[in-house]
Amino acid sequence: MEVYMSKYEIENVKLTAPKLDRKDLEYAMTYRYACKKFDSKKKISEEDWNAILTAARLAPTSLGFEPYELLVIQNPEIREKMKAHGWGIQAGLEASHFVVFLTRKKVDLEFDSPYVRHIQEEVKQLPAEIDAAYREKYAQFTTSDYKTFESERAAFDWASKQGYIVMANMMTMAAYEGLDSCPLEGFNQDDMTALLGDELGLFDTKHFGIAVMAAFGYRDEEPHRNKTRRTMDEIVTVVE
Ligand SMILES: Cc1cc2nc3c(=O)[nH]c(=O)nc-3n(C[C@H](O)[C@H](O)[C@H](O)COP(=O)(O)O)c2cc1C
Numbered sequence: 001m002e003v004y005m006s007k008y009e010i011e012n013v014k015l016t017a018p019k020l021d022r023k024d025l026e027y028a029m030t031y032r033y034a035c036k037k038f039d040s041k042k043k044i045s046e047e048d049w050n051a052i053l054t055a056a057r058l059a060p061t062s063l064g065f066e067p068y069e070l071l072v073i074q075n076p077e078i079r080e081k082m083k084a085h086g087w088g089i090q091a092g093l094e095a096s097h098f099v100v101f102l103t104r105k106k107v108d109l110e111f112d113s114p115y116v117r118h119i120q121e122e123v124k125q126l127p128a129e130i131d132a133a134y135r136e137k138y139a140q141f142t143t144s145d146y147k148t149f150e151s152e153r154a155a156f157d158w159a160s161k162q163g164y165i166v167m168a169n170m171m172t173m174a175a176y177e178g179l180d181s182c183p184l185e186g187f188n189q190d191d192m193t194a195l196l197g198d199e200l201g202l203f204d205t206k207h208f209g210i211a212v213m214a215a216f217g218y219r220d221e222e223p224h225r226n227k228t229r230r231t232m233d234e235i236v237t238v239v240e
Contacts, residue, residue, distance in 0.1 A: 006125065008122070008123045008124075008125075010057075010058070024176075025172075025176070028172065028175040028176040029172065029175060030227070031175050031178075032171060032172070032174070032175035032180075032181065033180075033223045033227060034181075034182045034183065035091070035095075035180040035181060035182045035215070035217075035219050036091050036182070036221075037091055037094075037219065037220040037221045038091060038092070038094045038095035038096070038180065038182075038215060038217040038218065038219065038220055039217065039218045039219065039220040040094040040095070040217075042096060042217060042218035043096045043217075044096040044097055044179060044216060044217060044218075048174075048177050048179060049097060049216075051173055051177060052097075052170050052173050052174055052177075052179075052216060053070075053170075054173075055169040055170050055172065055173035056070060056166045056169060056170050058169065059162075059165050059166040059168075059169040060165060061162040061165065061166075062158070062161075062162055063134070063138065063141075064119065064124060065109070065116065065119055065159075065162070066119065066123075066162070067103055067104035067108065067109060067115075067159035067162055067163075068101060068102060068103045068104070068159065068162060068163040068166055068211070069102045069203070069208065070099050070100070070101060070102070070166075071099065071100040071102055071196070071202055071203065072097060072098070072099055072100075073098045073099075073100060074097070074098070078196075078200065079093045079098060080093075081195060082187075082192065082195065082196075084191075085187050085188050085191040085192045085195060086184070086186055086187030086188065086192065086213075087186050087187070088184055088185065088186010088187065089184045089186055089187050089213060089215075091182070091215070092182050092184050092213070092214070092215030093215070094215075094217075095180075095182075095215035095216055095217035096216060096217035096218065097215070097216040097217060098213070098214075098215050098216075099167075099170070099213060099214050099215075099216070100192075100196065100210055100213050101160075101163040101164075101166065101167055101210070101211045101212045101213065101214070102163075102203050102208040102209070102210060102211070103156065103159035103160045103162065103163040103208065103209060103211040104156075104159045104207060104208060105152065105155065105156050105159070105206070105207055105208065105209060106149065106152050106155035106156065107206065107207065108207050109142075109148070109149075109155050109158075109159060111134075111135050111138050111139070115207075120134065142155075146158065156209050156211075159211070160209075160211035160212065163211040163212060164211065164212060167183055167212060167214050170214065170216070171183065171214065171216075174216050179216060179217065179218065180216070180217055180218055180219040181214055181215060181216045181217075182214065182215045183212065183213075183214050184212065184213040184214055184215065185212055185213075187213065189209070189210055192210055193205055193209065193210055196210070197210075
């Protein structure tokens with residue numbers, strides 16, 4: 001008997017635990033660095049790029065709300081205009097692919113917003129009683145547990161956190177494919193919103209803000225220094 005799967009479903013209930021070599025992933029994560037010089041002539045293949053987008057789609061988000069969208073800016077004139085509003089994104093704008101992570105504002109995070117209804121009813125297809133249980137918990141979450149509805153800013157920042165998880169997944173996949181990336185916060189959010197949202201109409205500023213950006217492509221130079229990180233002792237406290 002054929003089992004119906006909606007376009008929103010990704011089969012995983014029957015998957016067995018992966019038996020992959022952890023060294024491969026650790027190598028990729030060590031290889032990844034915040035690339036400062038991209039080869040503007042080398043383009044990521046469609047197959048590799050689709051894998052990076054799949055990594056985005058598979059990212060976890062709080063409550064499964066997926067409050068993000070990706071703007072992939074491939075237009076050279078728009079990239080040129082963006083340069084005026086970002087001190088830290090100049091090199092990234094030369095990369096093969098350039099992603100603006102849009103995340104949702106409070107109006108779309110309200111439980112009865114058309115967006116959350118879409119997620120609960122069409123994407124997750126939750127039965128009414130489970131949706132009702134969500135409603136109760138979400139009210140508690142937004143007003144008291146995490147106070148995400150305390151302000152417009154708190155709501156947007158919460159949505160943005162989810163966007164950062166998406167970005168991290170994408171960068172890890174890129175490194176796994178031997179590609180380079182750079183996460184980017186070195187731009188002015190207001191000016192960039194005025195350009196991409198208000199002037200160019202690439203997104204609706206009532207519903208979305210710019211959380212972060214990232215460039216993906218091929219390095220044009222090796223990193224100048226080894227990676228530095230605090231030691232495990234500085235990072236981890238085990239409480240037994
Ligand atoms: C959220 C975020 C924003 C960043 N913004 C920029 C940026 O605007 N420009 C830049 O060159 N590097 C940026 N970086 C790169 C960091 O400086 C870099 O990841 C960090 O120094 C660690 O180095 P590594 O990524 O090479 O291991 C950013 C990193 C993160 C995680």
